[in-house]
Amino acid sequence: MSIKCAIQLGLPEAVQAHSGPISLPDLVSSMGLPPAKAPYLRRLLRLVANSGFLSLHKQNDDDVERYSLTPAGRLLLRHNPFNAGALLLVVLDPVLAEPFHHMSAWFRREEGDGDVVGGGKMVWEYVASDPEFSNLFNDAMARDSGLIAELVVKEGKSAFDGVVSLVDVAGGTGNMAKAIAEAFPEMTCTVLDLPHVLSGLEDGGNVKYVAGDMFESIPAADAVLLKWIMHDWSDENCVKILKKCRTAVTSDGKAGKVIIIDMVVGNQSLDEKLVGIQYAFDIEMMVCISGKERNEEEWAKLFSDAGFSSYHINPILGTRALIQVYP
Ligand SMILES: C[S@@+](CC[C@H](N)C(=O)[O-])C[C@H]1O[C@@H](n2cnc3c(N)ncnc32)[C@H](O)[C@@H]1O
Numbered sequence: 001m002s003i004k005c006a007i008q009l010g011l012p013e014a015v016q017a018h019s020g021p022i023s024l025p026d027l028v029s030s031m032g033l034p035p036a037k038a039p040y041l042r043r044l045l046r047l048v049a050n051s052g053f054l055s056l057h058k059q060n061d062d063d064v065e066r067y068s069l070t071p072a073g074r075l076l077l078r079h080n081p082f083n084a085g086a087l088l089l090v091v092l093d094p095v096l097a098e099p100f101h102h103m104s105a106w107f108r109r110e111e112g113d114g115d116v117v118g119g120g121k122m123v124w125e126y127v128a129s130d131p132e133f134s135n136l137f138n139d140a141m142a143r144d145s146g147l148i149a150e151l152v153v154k155e156g157k158s159a160f161d162g163v164v165s166l167v168d169v170a171g172g173t174g175n176m177a178k179a180i181a182e183a184f185p186e187m188t189c190t191v192l193d194l195p196h197v198l199s200g201l202e203d204g205g206n207v208k209y210v211a212g213d214m215f216e217s218i219p220a221a222d223a224v225l226l227k228w229i230m231h232d233w234s235d236e237n238c239v240k241i242l243k244k245c246r247t248a249v250t251s252d253g254k255a256g257k258v259i260i261i262d263m264v265v266g267n268q269s270l271d272e273k274l275v276g277i278q279y280a281f282d283i284e285m286m287v288c289i290s291g292k293e294r295n296e297e298e299w300a301k302l303f304s305d306a307g308f309s310s311y312h313i314n315p316i317l318g319t320r321a322l323i324q325v326y327p
């Protein structure tokens with residue numbers, strides 16, 4: 001919540017705009033805060049610095065304290081293409097923070113799965129009905145795509161070899177598809193998502209938008225991309241989506257593939273801290289959307305239940321991996 005406050009106050013931008021590390025009085029003035037709030041801001045800065053977003057510069061006891069952004073702090077800059085602050089604002093939005101207050105009551109209840117904010121399709125109907133949250137959410141997803149796109153097209157380049165047509169299923173506002181289309185200009189990239197997400201977006205270059213429901217139909221293509229989709233859904237719904245993907249990549253007797261970007265929990269290449277982030281995301285998914293983060297065994301079962309014959313996990317995206325699944 002303190003980092004959220006710092007973002008909302010424009011703290012990262014104020015620190016960045018200053019030539020060299022900035023003092024508390026200069027920060028108060030450039031953030032447009034009342035001077036009387038300086039001692040309170042100092043307390044916030046202390047925590048933000050301790051959390052790794054600011055460096056504190058003070059060599060001697062009587063030196064003035066000055067602050068600069070760390071590399072993690074730069075991820076909070078609004079206009080940084082590598083922005084993680086937008087996702088932080090979504091996760092801490094009252095809409096998503098509120099269900100956590102009911103978590104213990106939920107554990108005590110008999111009902112079980114899916115009754116925290118409402119599971120399955122209802123969740124996305126809620127997003128559609130709240131334009132402010134919907135914009136915040138879609139922006140966070142687009143920025144997350146911006147954050148990892150370069151890695152996907154460079155480190156994951158081989159996954160796109162021979163792919164002439166790709167559908168980004170539930171691809172949001174199309175940031176990942178645009179990055180792939182730019183890296184592989186010979187490829188046609190189609191973004192499939194719900195109508196309210198695509199409203200106002202126009203086809204351009206080798207990217208086109210198709211409004212639809214992935215549970216109903218997915219356009220045929222050499223490859224289907226599912227970035228941050230499977231973790232939103234129960235096993236049963238994942239198998240339904242994967243079966244539709246299988247149909248899309250095997251039409252006309254083709255043997256295409258499904259490319260998944262999602263977490264593989266406890267993946268061996270991860271240190272304890274990153275596994276901790278995976279566990280935290282798993283709880284976010286459990287509480288807010290009745291989804292889950294999966295380990296390799298759980299992924300393998302989904303693939304086999306949906307009729308796929310093999311898969312390959314490439315752990316190139318930090319807490320997430322690029323998984324290729326073959327019919
Ligand atoms: C977590 S977001 C991921 C967006 C994008 N793949 C990304 O990672 O930036 C999930 C997306 O699924 C879309 N979605 C939910 N239900 C859908 C459905 N039945 N058919 C198509 N898209 C759907 C949402 O609108 C949202 O854009």
Ligand SMILES: O=c1cc(-c2ccc(O)cc2)oc2c(O)c(O)ccc12
Binds near residue numbers: 090091096229
């Ligand atoms: O942090 C989240 C939260 C959601 C979410 C929760 C409740 C809703 O009504 C809609 C969405 O979804 C997420 C998501 O799909 C994702 O890829 C990352 C994080 C989150």
